[in-house]
Amino acid sequence: MAEEGSALGLAGGLLKAAAFAGRAHGKQTRKGDGTPYVNHPIQVAEFLTEIAGITDLAILQAALLHDVVEDTSVTLADIRAAFGDQVAGYVQEVSDDKSCTRHERKAAEIEHARTASRGAKLIKLADKLHNLRSVQGTPPASWDQHRAHAYFGFASEILEACRGTNAALEAAFEHELSQDISVQGSAPSPGLRSDYVAGDWRKHTPDA
Numbered sequence: 001m002a003e004e005g006s007a008l009g010l011a012g013g014l015l016k017a018a019a020f021a022g023r024a025h026g027k028q029t030r031k032g033d034g035t036p037y038v039n040h041p042i043q044v045a046e047f048l049t050e051i052a053g054i055t056d057l058a059i060l061q062a063a064l065l066h067d068v069v070e071d072t073s074v075t076l077a078d079i080r081a082a083f084g085d086q087v088a089g090y091v092q093e094v095s096d097d098k099s100c101t102r103h104e105r106k107a108a109e110i111e112h113a114r115t116a117s118r119g120a121k122l123i124k125l126a127d128k129l130h131n132l133r134s135v136q137g138t139p140p141a142s143w144d145q146h147r148a149h150a151y152f153g154f155a156s157e158i159l160e161a162c163r164g165t166n167a168a169l170e171a172a173f174e175h176e177l178s179q180d181i182s183v184q185g186s187a188p189s190p191g192l193r194s195d196y197v198a199g200d201w202r203k204h205t206p207d208a
């Protein structure tokens with residue numbers, strides 16, 4: 001078996017988590033472009049290496065697995081058994097409670113981000129950065145311009161909650177927030193509205 005920390009050990013650890021996530025997400029697709037859902041956690045892990053310069057295997061594995069407990073039948077105990085306590089801990093930190101309403105869940109997500117570990121904050125930032133790019137490229141079909149602006153506002157609150165974690169990732173996030181969006185033929189306007197006030201995301205995000 002490859003030694004942990006060796007190049008082969010790191011590659012093996014990453015591939016093990018990617019394969020696990022692929023099996024767990026199965027035929028799930030992204031809401032916007034209908035591509036396999038697993039593309040999202042893979043992209044999140046890539047942002048962490050490419051933009052943030054992260055090489056910590058546990059953080060990268062948790063990025064690959066970050067939606068598995070929230071969105072599939074896999075449990076934290078399964079993650080712990082396959083990847084250990086540290087990875088399971090990060091996944092727990094970034095998993096939302098799907099039994100709550102959408103407003104409760106999103107408010108809790110912002111609140112938890114403030115006190116999350118550095119690893120969990122890195123994953124949150126990369127996760128929302130990819131979602132922002134998805135909204136710009138192919139937003140979920142049911143979203144209008146207001147809903148897209150609401151998501152950018154919500155994401156900006158996640159950014160503020162995670163400030164001071166990684167300068168390059170935060171700069172990429174800020175850049176994304178300032179980019180124009182145009183949904184369903186609306187006139188392009190900066191994703192994060194200049195008059196956005198904390199909590200405004202609730203106005204155009206249905207609670208259920």
Ligand SMILES: Nc1nc2c(ncn2[C@@H]2O[C@H](COP(=O)(O)OP(=O)(O)O)[C@@H](OP(=O)(O)OP(=O)(O)O)[C@H]2O)c(=O)[nH]1
Pocket residue numbers: 029030031032033067096102127131132134135138139140151205
């Ligand atoms: N922007 C975008 N989002 C998509 C797409 N496909 C699935 N999603 C998921 O939809 C969520 C945003 O939709 P909302 O209506 O605000 O939230 P909800 O699905 O959790 O109720 C994101 O969750 P999240 O909690 O913000 O992030 P995550 O941790 O679940 O990834 C994201 O994961 C897509 O193509 N584009």
